[in-house]
Amino acid sequence: xxxIILTVTTDISYDQRMQRICATLHAAGYEVWLVGRxxxxxxxxxxxxxxxxxxxxxxxxxxxxxxxxxxxxxxxLLGQKFEAVCGIDLDTIAPAVLVGKLxxxxxxxxxxxxxxxxxxxxxxxxxxxxxxxxxxxxxxxVDAAYTVSESLxxxxxxxxxxxxxxxxxIGTPLAVEPAPTPDKSYLIYIGAVNAxxxxxxxxxxxxxxxxxxxxxxxxxxxxxxxxxxxxxxVAHKVKFWGYVKPQDLHQLTTKARIGxxxxxxxxxxxxxxxxxxxxDYIHAGIPQITSNFPEYQLINQRYKVAELVELRVTDIxxxxxxxxxxxxxxxxxxxxxxxxxxELCWENEQKxxxxxxxxxxxxx
Numbered sequence: 001x002x003x004i005i006l007t008v009t010t011d012i013s014y015d016q017r018m019q020r021i022c023a024t025l026h027a028a029g030y031e032v033w034l035v036g037r038x039x040x041x042x043x044x045x046x047x048x049x050x051x052x053x054x055x056x057x058x059x060x061x062x063x064x065x066x067x068x069x070x071x072x073x074x075x076x077l078l079g080q081k082f083e084a085v086c087g088i089d090l091d092t093i094a095p096a097v098l099v100g101k102l103x104x105x106x107x108x109x110x111x112x113x114x115x116x117x118x119x120x121x122x123x124x125x126x127x128x129x130x131x132x133x134x135x136x137x138x139x140x141x142v143d144a145a146y147t148v149s150e151s152l153x154x155x156x157x158x159x160x161x162x163x164x165x166x167x168x169x170i171g172t173p174l175a176v177e178p179a180p181t182p183d184k185s186y187l188i189y190i191g192a193v194n195a196x197x198x199x200x201x202x203x204x205x206x207x208x209x210x211x212x213x214x215x216x217x218x219x220x221x222x223x224x225x226x227x228x229x230x231x232x233x234v235a236h237k238v239k240f241w242g243y244v245k246p247q248d249l250h251q252l253t254t255k256a257r258i259g260x261x262x263x264x265x266x267x268x269x270x271x272x273x274x275x276x277x278x279x280d281y282i283h284a285g286i287p288q289i290t291s292n293f294p295e296y297q298l299i300n301q302r303y304k305v306a307e308l309v310e311l312r313v314t315d316i317x318x319x320x321x322x323x324x325x326x327x328x329x330x331x332x333x334x335x336x337x338x339x340x341x342x343e344l345c346w347e348n349e350q351k352x353x354x355x356x357x358x359x360x361x362x363x364x
Contacts, residue, residue, distance in 0.1 A: 002083040002361055003031040006110075007092040009069055012036035012052060013043050016246060017112065017169050017276065018088065024350045025357065026050040035076065037069060063127075070095050084108060084361055087142075090115040090134050097138040106360050109139050111147040111156060111164070117268035119196050136160070144360045146353070149274035149295045167353045169276040173283040173341040174250055186212040186239075187320070188256035190249060191277045193219030196270060198262025198291070198311050200225070205316040206234040211257065211324070216241045216249055253284040258323055261290040264311055274299075281305075282340050287333040289319045303340040305333060 004025065008018055012034055026032045026049050038054035045052055055072045059065040074095035077085060084106035087096030093109055100107035116135060121128040139145065139160050146165035147153050153164040193199060193215065203225060206213055215225070215238065222240065229235040244252065253259065259281035263270040274295040281288040282305055290296045292308040300306050307319040323330050 001029060001031045003033065003081065004084045004086065004357075004361070005033045005035060005077065005080065005082050006086045006088060007073055007077075007096055008034070008036045008088045009066070009091045010036055011039055011042050012054065013045055016171065019048070020171065020346055020350075021110075021167075021353060022048070022050045024346075024353060028354055028357075029363075030357070033080075033082075035073065066091055074099060078102070084143075084357075086110055087138075088112060090131055090139075093138045093142075094134055097141050101141065106144075107142045108356070108360060109142045109145040110167075111145065111152065112169070113148070114152055114155070114267075114269035114272055119267040119270065122267060144356050146356055149272060150298065151272040151274075151294050155272065165352060165356045167356070168274060168279075168344075168349055170279045170344055170346050170349050171276065171283060172346045185255065185257035186214050187258050187260065188214045188216065188253055189260045190216045190244075190253060190280060191261075191275070193217045193222045193225065195221055196264045196267060198260070198264065198316075200228060201311055201313050201316060202260055202262060203228050203234060203238055204232060205313045205320065206238055207232055208317045209320050209324075211320075212237045212239060214239050214241055214252065214256065216244045216252060218243045250280075250284065253280060253286065256284070256286055258320060259284070259286055259288040260316075261288060261296075261306075262309075262311055262316070263291045263293065265291075265293070278306075279344055282337045282344055285334055285338045285341075287323055287330060287337065289316065289323075299344075303336055303344075305337045305340055 006022060008015060012018060018034055022032045022034045032050035033053060034050060035053045038056040039060060055076060057065060057068045057072065059068050073092060077095055077099040082105060085096045085100045086108040087093035088110045089112050097107050116128060116131045140162055145162060146167045147156060148169050150166060153166050156164045189202065226240060229238040261275055261277050265271045271293050278290060278296060288306045290306040290308055292310055296306060296308060300308060307323065309315040309319050
């Protein structure tokens with residue numbers, strides 16, 4: 001059995017993409033190790049079918065965290081025997097490539113986002129140049145690479161001059177109830193509660209929408225959004241759930257009337273994204289109101305599962321009212337979502353994933 005190691009800086013308790021990937025590779029016969037971080041707030045890990053390791057750091061954020069984590073990861077990898085190591089995003093690619101090459105083993109790169117263009121790097125040119133240097137120094141040395149959207153694959157191929165496969169961040173559809181009736185539902189946002197996610201505009205739009213909004217997630221601007229809801233007189237119909245476990249979140253989402261995926265375009269990482277919540281809403285069988293960005297345009301042209309909008313309160317209100325007031329239009333879009341599940345599912349994406357790994361290592 002070939003031992004492979006996948007490395008992240010996230011808390012692997014909540015990283016659903018990595019859980020899917022590792023479970024798929026394990027089922028294919030690889031001995032899989034997923035290495036992440038251990039935070040002070042980390043929960044005990046469930047019984048995953050693959051091996052896990054969490055590295056504890058003194059620093060929990062900022063440049064000192066990244067330096068410390070990469071050093072710890074380098075020496076941990078150095079002490080392991082393996083056939084291949086996969087660095088997930090730029091914040092783990094350096095130790096993965098360095099140790100992989102030192103040991104003469106295969107290395108892979110999984111880009112979950114446009115890392116050098118994330119919102120956190122806007123206005124920080126020195127830090128941005130450092131990550132760009134890491135990208136150019138290490139990524140071209142890998143044996144295979146893949147990412148989450150067609151747009152990003154093309155960008156990376158043009159910049160780094162190596163091929164990138166496409167493994168989209170799509171889950172497995174669960175049982176879906178019929179589309180909710182208008183008199184017993186709510187609107188829903190799922191995901192990180194951070195700047196740039198259109199939540200400020202969505203809450204302002206609730207002044208003109210006679211429905212409850214469930215905000216399911218946690219993040220940096222949660223308290224600010226609660227204050228905004230109070231100030232704008234919508235606190236009685238905006239419910240903040242905080243973090244919700246995946247199995248409970250799916251149940252909440254299937255009972256919602258409309259899902260929201262709203263991003264600003266200040267960051268190219270957001271502009272070229274293909275967020276997992278886009279597919280979560282499809283798998284819940286509900287229409288969604290989504291940013292008018294390239295990847296969502298591409299899929300919506302084929303499946304017609306979303307109202308695509310600009311990040312303006314007027315657009316959010318107009319599209320919401322259209323779905324709420326035109327029941328035939330709503331039900332058609334809900335049916336489109338249920339039909340799209342048959343193609344937009346992990347069962348199809350995993351074939352590409354396994355093909356990439358088999359090309360590098362041969363069959364497990």
